[in-house]
Amino acid sequence: MQPGLYHILFISTVLFFIGVFGFFTRRNLVTMLMSIELILNSVNLNFITFNKYVWPNKLDGLFFTIFVIAIAAAEAAVAIAIIINLYRTHQSIDVENAEEMKF
């Protein structure tokens, strides 16, 4: 059986919500960053699928995917720099330990 539009959309939606779930439940900053990458990859999958199955004569989706990958790399670079600095000041990358400010 050929995989169709709905199969791939199902996978990308599941990937999106795994990412959201991971972002809310994980307490390690690097794992939270990985969850965000999952969300971004589900978006890429969405764009590619729509481009292939729904709008085969357009290119916007493909271009968008390339830019999303580049932006994700930039975002991860800044986020990891911030996490490294957080490790220097807190000696931990657990969000539970970064709690100077509340309410």
Added chain:
Amino acid sequence: MIETLTLMKPELIITFIIFLLLFIKIGKGVKSETMLLLIQVLLLLNFITGFIFNSEGNLFDGMYQTTAMMALQKNILSLGIYLISLLFASWFKKSEHMLEFFILMLSALLGMFFLISSGNLLMFFLALELATIPVAAMANFDLDKKVSSEAAMKMILSSAFSSGILLFGISLIYGATGTISFTELPLYLDGSPLQILAFLFLFTAFAFKLSIVPFHLWTADVYEGSPIAVTSFLSVISKGAVTFIFISTLYKVFQPINEVWYNMIMILSIASMVIGNLFALRQQNIKRFIAFSSIAQVGFILVGISSNSAQGISSVVYFILIYIFSNLAAFGVASAISSQTGKENINDYKGLYQTNPFLSLVLVLALFSLAGIPPTAGFFGKLFLLTAGASKGSYLFITIAALNMIISLYYYLRIVRAVFMEKNEQPIEKIEIDLSAKFALTICAAGIVLIGLLSWTYDYIQSLS
């Protein structure tokens, strides 16, 4: 070629300044006082050139568009940046990484300019990222402070998460309509469930960036932990830029489904005003206090946006202009006090008038303007916002907004009372503010008073919208 140069003038000037600063950074070290003076002059020139050689048109197949209104919005942001470079001069001079700070801040400003001018969801996304990622790095600028790195962590994670949600919404919009251009999208929007879902994702991302309740949780922590220059940048410039693009996407792109977003904006506006106000009541730290009060202010901006008319645009732009002056004045005073004495608690402000009459007067003017007391400009800003919102005809909504203004009076006047009326055994000693900060505070105070009284400012904004 010439057309590209004239249409993209604001972006090109900012890019030029960024490269200039980068080259200076590579070269031999310049004294930070002269460097800061050079940057201030460049930013002033950038603000002035915003008024000349403005033209309207599209570039790159409609990906980049500019109108007189957009040029005005960019000018307002340039003015804000110029005031920030003046207000926090003493902090910049002390920091050994001043050039990097300005490079990051101008990159974010460049992103905001492209954001305002974007005519395509791809351009919009790229500009939004360019406008938020450098700000997260800026929030981390007090490298050895625990709160600063915590603020930066919260900022980058929440902004990355919200951009993930935004992208998911964009991908669904692309799937449902087959286009990402702002001019073509309204033709294909018919309110089908998939499109509404996609719009919901997009709206959520906007709500994150604007810190609308219930997506406001990062705001107070980031505002409190960041250096005060970054806090003022975030609360004034970032918020202004995102408001401008928010209003133009809602009015132009999502006009076919305006019944859907009218109700969403009404509910979120009430939630923002009520929760922002109630949390601001119990804050003791002045930065945190301004953070929650700014959440309530966003609620008022949403009242103006809900009108869905030309008056909505003009009243929101006018309000942002006033908001820049009043908020920057409040932050300028708070920064002058905290950089010399380290005090950020509202109780420390007791008896400030006895020792620092100038600072207290500017602070009180700013707080009156934020609260909306005549004759300051804030009164007229809020009046126009509520009038624009009332034109839609939901009087219950406007009544709730007006009642919230009364609640907000309590906490703004609490500071005024502390400054003027309460006795303090050891008030904050006389504070030396340097000339540029004094100049900027005077500009802010003059702006707060004059913009409300000179009616041509509002007429000019209205003629453009």
